[in-house]
Amino acid sequence: MDVLSDVITVMRAGRPRSARIAWHAPWAQQFAPVPGSAGFQIVLQGPCWLIASDTGPVPLAAGDIVFRPHGRGHTLADSPTTSPTAPACDPNDPGLARYVSDVGDAAATVTLCGAYQLDPVHRHPLLDDLPELVHLPAHLGRHPELRATVDLLAGELERPRLGTDAIIPALLDTLLLHILRSWLDHKPAPGTVTTGWAAALNDPATAAALRAIHSDLARPWTVATLAAEAGLSRAPFARRFTTLLGKPPLTYLTWWRMTTAARLLHESDTTLSGIAVRVGYTSEFAFATAFKRQYGTAPGRYRRAGR
Structure with a gap:
């Protein structure tokens, strides 16, 4: 798998939720903070404001998308001066569907809101690099795949129909991937020094090494073989990788192997020896030692605790 697909597969937990809501002025709706989740708001019709203590008021227009990756609370309103009157609501609450109303009124503001449940144990550092608010304004011709998904x-x-219950979670996963793609595709201004996952995945050498790790986790990687994938000599590659991602190549490799192993222990019936081979260990003992070092418990006990 590619890096971004791997990240989403490991971080995601449970089923994402979404609702289509029509608002009629004056209105202001609080969305409660939900630790361990990431939420989004998409404006389908009419203007509104997003108000949050960590960002300040943000004007939104039809077609705008905002993503809150760290589960912080916020308010949507027709105006920054409107006081919230509705009770705070959790975007994961299936009862949110009760807010859906007739959208025939052209004066209404119509939004899509939703949330993804994330696994805090397997949280990928890519998510930590995201700002409190990712705002993707509507611009003609920009992010066409994202707009099509919306x-x-x-x-x-x-208009729910046969198959809607299966289609909506798949579309929500697709939406999340397109939001992250749009953020990662943002290129910093020339001469700007940046670090983190956006910089790493936009750097050809580091991105090549990450692709190699994620596409063939079982291979006995060394700094030298990863440097060859990156097209650099060993020392410059190690410095570059560490500078951008904050950890040396083999430290990241081991962490990702153990993260992948933990997911397999909970989600599959693969034997311990089979998992060891899949994540690059030649013996079950070596795998168990590395796993216990990261998770503080043996793989078998970890599997039993998760079931």
Whole structure:
């Protein structure tokens, strides 16, 4: 798998939720903080404001997308001066669907809101690099795949049909991937010194090494073989990788192997020896030692505790 697909597969937990809501002025809706989740708001019709203590008021227009990756609370309102009157609501709450109302009124503001449940144990550092608010303003011709996904999701929520219960979670996963792609595709200004996952995945050498790790985790990687994938000599590659991602190549490799192993222990019936081979260990003993070092418990006990 590629890096971003791997990250989403490991971090995600449970089923994502979404609702299509029509608001009629004056209105202000609080969305409660939900630790261990990431939420989004998409404006389908009309203007509104997003108000949060960590960002300040943000004006939104039809087509705008905002992503809150760290589960912080916020308010949507017709104006920054409108006081919230509705009770705080959790975007994971299935009861949120009760807010859906007739959208025939052209004066209404219509939004899509939703949330993803994330596994705090397997939280990938890519998510930690995201700002409190990712705002993707509507611009003609920008992010066409993202816009197409929004249209499909809005249609399914407005007109549920046979298969909708299966389609909506798949569209929400697709939406999350396109939001992250759009953020990662943002190129810093020339001469700007940046670090973190956006910089690493936009750096050809580091991105090549990450692709190699994620596409063939079982290979007996060394700094030298990863440097060869990156097209650099050993020392410059190690410095570059460590500078951008904050940890040396083999430290990241071991962490990702153990993260992948933990997911396999909980989600599959693969034997311990089979998992050891899949994540690059030649013996079950070596794998168990590395796993216990990271998780503080033996792989077998970890599997039993998760079931």
